[in-house]
Amino acid sequence: DTAVSQTPKYLVTQMGNDKSIKCEQNLGHDTMYWYKQDSKKFLKIMFSYNNKELIINETVPNRFSPKSPDKAHLNLHINSLELGDSAVYFCASSSILGLAGTDTQYFGPGTRLTVL
Amino acid sequence: AQTVTQSQPEMSVQEAETVTLSCTYDTSESDYYLFWYKQPPSRQMILVIRQEAYKQQNATENRFSVNFQKAAKSFSLKISDSQLGDAAMYFCAYRSAETSGSRLTFGEGTQLTVNP
Numbered sequence: 001d002t003a004v005s006q007t008p009k010y011l012v013t014q015m016g017n018d019k020s021i022k023c024e025q026n027l028g029h030d031t032m033y034w035y036k037q038d039s040k041k042f043l044k045i046m047f048s049y050n051n052k053e054l055i056i057n058e059t060v061p062n063r064f065s066p067k068s069p070d071k072a073h074l075n076l077h078i079n080s081l082e083l084g085d086s087a088v089y090f091c092a093s094s095s096i097l098g099l100a101g102t103d104t105q106y107f108g109p110g111t112r113l114t115v116l
Numbered sequence: 117a118q119t120v121t122q123s124q125p126e127m128s129v130q131e132a133e134t135v136t137l138s139c140t141y142d143t144s145e146s147d148y149y150l151f152w153y154k155q156p157p158s159r160q161m162i163l164v165i166r167q168e169a170y171k172q173q174n175a176t177e178n179r180f181s182v183n184f185q186k187a188a189k190s191f192s193l194k195i196s197d198s199q200l201g202d203a204a205m206y207f208c209a210y211r212s213a214e215t216s217g218s219r220l221t222f223g224e225g226t227q228l229t230v231n232p
Contacts, residue, residue: 033219041155041205045219056219088159092220104151105211105220107161 003027004108006091012114013081021076021111023091030095031055032074033105034066037088049074081115088112118143120210122223129198130231136183137193137226139208147213150184150191151220156204164206167191169213195228203230 004025013019025032033056034046047066048056054066063079074091091108119142129135141150152164167175167184174182179196195202208223 035220041225043207043220043222045221048219090161092161104163104166106163107153110159110161112159 004091004093004106006089006108006111008111009109010112010114012116014116015081015083017081018077018079019081019113020078021089021091021113023074023076023108025072025091025093025106025108027093027106028095029093029106030071031093032068032071033092033094034074034076035090035092035107037090037110039087043090047074047076078113081113083115086113086115118145118148118210118212118221120208120221120223122206122208122226124226125224126227126229128229128231129195131198131200133198134194134196135198135228137195137206137208137228139191139193139223141189141191141208141210141223143189143210143212145212145214149211149213150182151209151211152180152182152193153207153209153222154202154204155207155225156201161207165193198230200230200232203228 007022031050033048037043046060049068052068065077068074088110090110092105094105121140148169150167154162154164165177165180181194183192205225207225209220212218
C-alpha cells in the first residue's frame, strides 16, 4: 500500500546513456513533482504537473523530459547522461483541494542515480 | 523569490533531552505554509509538522512542536524527549499559499545526532 513509489531505487549507468525513472502515486492526488537532491543534500524543484499539464519547469537542461501519461504517474526521462546528473531524484505528489495551500506534498523513496 | 536558511549544519542531543533546530525564511508574501521534513539514512522524506502562516497558534505533533514568529520570519522546531530514531537530516521548507500546487523551497538541512 505504498503511497508514492519510484522505480528503480538505484540506477548506475555510463555517461551518454538514456535512462528513465518512473513514479506512481495511489493517493488520488492531482499534482506531481520531481525534485533533485545533490551531493550536499540540497533539494530543488525540477518539474511539476497538475492533471497531466506542466505547471512548473525550472531551469533544467532539456535533456530532462518529464512525461505524465495520467495524473497518477509522472516519469522522468534523461537523455545523454552526464557526470553532474548523479544525484537522488525524488518524486512527490499533492492534492489541490479547492482551497490553495491545503496540498501537503508526500514524497517517494527516491532514486539514487550514479553516472560513471 | 523566497529563500529558506538553516544556520545549523549539525546539531547533537542526548537521548531524552530537548533540542531546537532553527530556520529563517525570506518572503514578501503574507500567506504561506511552512514545513519540517525529516530524512533518515533510508533517505525517505517524512513530513514532521506543518504550519499555516495565518494561524497564530504554534503547531504541535506529539514530541514535535514549532515556534513560529511571523514578524521575525522564524520557524524553529523543538524536539522533546529525543529518541535514537529522531537521528536524521531535518529540512525546513516554505510553500506559497497564493498559488495552488506550488513548489517547496527547502533550507540546506540540519543533521541531528542523538547520543545514547
